[in-house]
Amino acid sequence: MANEAKPCPCDIGDRMEYGGLGQEVQIDHIKAYVVKPSTVSDKAIIVIQDIFGWQLPNTRYMADMLSANGYIAVCPDFYVGKEPWSPSHDWSKFQEWYEDKKPTNINKEVDVVLRYLKEQCGAKHIGAVGFCWGGAATHYLALQYPEVKAGVSFYGKSLEEIYGLKSPTLFVFAENDHVIPLDQVEALEVKLKKKCTVDYQVKIFPGQTHGFVHRKREDINPADKPSIQEARTDMLNWLNKYI
Template identity: 25%
Template sequence: MTQKPDPADIPQEVFELYDAYCHGDLSRRAFFSGLSKYAVGGLTVTSLAACVMPDYGKQQTQPGADGLYEETLVYSSPNGAGEMEGYFVRPAGAEQTLPGIVVIHENRGLNPHIRDVTRRAAQAGYVAFAPDALYPLGGYPGTDDEGRAMQATRDRESMVQDFMAAADFLRGHAAVNGKVGCVGFCFGGAVANLMAVRQPWLSAAVPYYGGWPTAEEAADVKVPLQIHLAGLDDRVNGGWPAYKAALDENRAEYEAYIYPGVNHGFHNDTTPRYDAEAAELAWARTVEFFSLHLG
């Protein structure tokens, strides 16, 4: 019988291996090979891997949550793919139109965690819409490993355009009052940053630990930004000082928070990278920011 490690006892190097694997810098074989160094004291490579992989049974809100209306909607893709699909959630029984929020997934498709975040956005009083970039390929396949491999086959710019089209679609939906913001995580954070550059009509954008636009693109940011970064995330944080300087030079409206001692993906409560204190504070700030800019 193998011992399952307590997440608090996982060496930081294991999280870094997982981060490299998640973002395509390590193959699956190299990831498991790297874990073998830490399989000591009764731990096995399998148990270590299982501990850092997502457990979607931990999601905070379940499908069919009370007070929410949910459906799957199709919208037009600008990329020759014909159409896209997304998960649409709003407060049930709303008698007036509401602001909308596009929720942008990580680099593995519309998995159960991002659906959960979409429901949380609706519980906060918004019409939330989460597109699945994997829809043209058959949709999220059921596991993050497969989803990650599938998403890597799609052109990045085409996916950005599909998420931008989702914002346009949401702005025109009968349940939405015309005000739309976006929130994204990892790959989705990078997309949220780009949407703030390319869609100046957006009311707000909230990227979590995503990649950065260029300094030249920062000159085009007219959308209020709230940026969330993990203190231990050297890969993403390395680009922040240059982008911050460009935002400052162009007098962009933004606020940024760096949460010390937490890993990339700290908001995802289905993995041991989750940090409850940082995640709860970041989400409270996100909701307050949307309330300020979307009403």
């Protein structure tokens, strides 16, 4: 973590006044935001929240973007009703808040979502996209679920066993991310190069900061717009290649 006072630079950023194109549904014991493309599709993406939870408009905007590109997108509440982090919370309490929300303790929820996508949505090809906390969760899915055919992890803390990926994974990082310094990204690349047997790519965006892909609005950040759009295009290209 960056420091004890503020262990994650997860500001809300450009929080959108955005309602979303999908709907909230109940899937077994969890709620989820689901948006489907205009034409029938058997391709689906699990969109994994950051610390601000499954209802953050910015994350739903990304889910809608995936849907517009032909994917059924589902953003589940991986905190299972527990309160997400808020910018008004005391950052010194972050570790205490995080303790029962680890991105490696989501198997029950992932199993439920996978079953929903297969049985109720007709999905035959499934991927995962995650941001920050969800980026680490995407790592985890790529390690544990070979049926998840591709992953895109945006600025997620890497896991120790990350070189054992079972799914092709794109890792997107920001050059000026104080939570994930470049030496950690380099260490990840070394591990992947030595051990990983599936396709992967690690990409660092110069000058960018944590959260830039989904928390910076391209319409009001002209200097960042090329990087935002490039990262989103990379996401779609990766998913289209493997799903």
